[in-house]
Amino acid sequence: MGESTPAVNVAWFKRYRYMGSKGKEATQRLLAIVVIISMMTMMNIPAPVIIFFAIVVYFVWRAVQRSEQQEIGGIFDFYEKAHNILRDEEKRWYGFEIEDVIQSGERILDLMQDAPPLVYFTLGSLASRSGDHERAVNYLSSVVEDERGDELRCLVPSPLLKRYVNVLRKIEQEPAVAAPTMAAVRSLERSRRTRAASLLAENRERLSVAAAQSPLHASPQASPQIAHATSSETASASDDLVHKPVASNTLLTSVQRLPIAEVLRDVYEEEKKTA
Template identity: 55%
Template sequence: MNQQGREAAQKLLSIIIIIAMLGVMGIPFSVIIFFATVTFFIWRAVQHTEHQESGRIFEFYIAANDVLRDEERHWFGFEIAEVIERGESLLRSMSDPPPLVYFALGALYYKAGDHEAAAEHLSYIVENDLSDERHRLAPSAELRRYVQILRKLEREPAVAPQTMGAIRSLERTRHNRAAFMLAECRERLSFIAPLKPALAPDNSFYQTSANGDSAIKTETSRRQSNHVAPPPIAEVLRDLYEEEKKTA
């Protein structure tokens, strides 16, 4: 019996024990059936929600692979941003997301030109031991369900060929290009960092200019105060007229 069969048998046995205990307590059989039915539907609803959560991971793989694989399409920035947000929501909702989610996010940030975020996710894949699936020894319930669905798809790829194609493509890219993309992101970040001080606005020119203007204004005022104002034109003409009379 596989893991899924054992879990189903354990749940069925638990339900039988609970029903037997309720019967021993003298609770009417109709009430027991009612509570059993309600419990069953609640369990099915929770199970459906859990499968939907796992399905979101595979849908993200398909969307991410479409963006990363097709170089001939000119993707709009908001399209890439929407796929990135789907991946980020998976990281927020799971305590131990699959490593492939981290790589797909890093590759999407790399394609979008956000090298800082790309380096953050790609460094987890390239340099962190937890990115190796072999080191995931205590999985959460979400990760266990994801792995169960993944193994089923691997055994029967014809069930979801598009999903398996996306997973295999992302895994190949992760194996072949993750380290290269991380190195390129860090190289670009190291090139951008020294440029930030150089691109800062230089206020010394404005300060010098302002100081120079005040100095010029001060010097002009000083010269104007020292310079004797010329006599009025009437006085000049009168002096010339008197000189002519004396000469005559």
């Protein structure tokens, strides 16, 4: 997939900009603005102030609308880029290429607290491909073992998730409008159904193997050369102790220590004499 992917997404996002719930929300906002302006007119607010207010509201509205479109488009762009990496296991990708796509997916999680489960699975698959098994287990477990992996449990969606689902249903009805995007979504969903659990188990197994092979868990054993040298030194020291001549009795008696009571008695007697 070439550089035309973002252009394709922009085209079909513009086409669906005012369709479905998006168009209904736009109409509701427009009516609200008209009502506010009418009330300002009835309050005898000067016309320049009303016009200025209307212009400001319009540009803010357009900015919010454009931001929402870019956020939704970013999710589908993430799917396409991830699909390009995951579909060909024999192709060798640079680590920074995979990491860039992972970071774009993690930005989606920052924007949406109720991000689609497919985003979590895709992130886990990319992390597994890059060899980051700990991060892969974190994301894949959210899909396989967490409530976030079940779309049926999402009953109170965020506005961004509602718009995402609306756009997704539109391109499902007309896949020709965004064929590369639809192909990526279907491929990732198929992989999620068939491989999510096995991929999670595989990454957990690799984590366990890596933990068992880490230096903290390895029991160090002395090499044969070191063990032989240590035993030789011990034997030599023992021989020295056995064959060393014993000191004479006069030497031993010269170094004998007096009992502490006798030492104290001598000290007291010397102090009495000096006194």
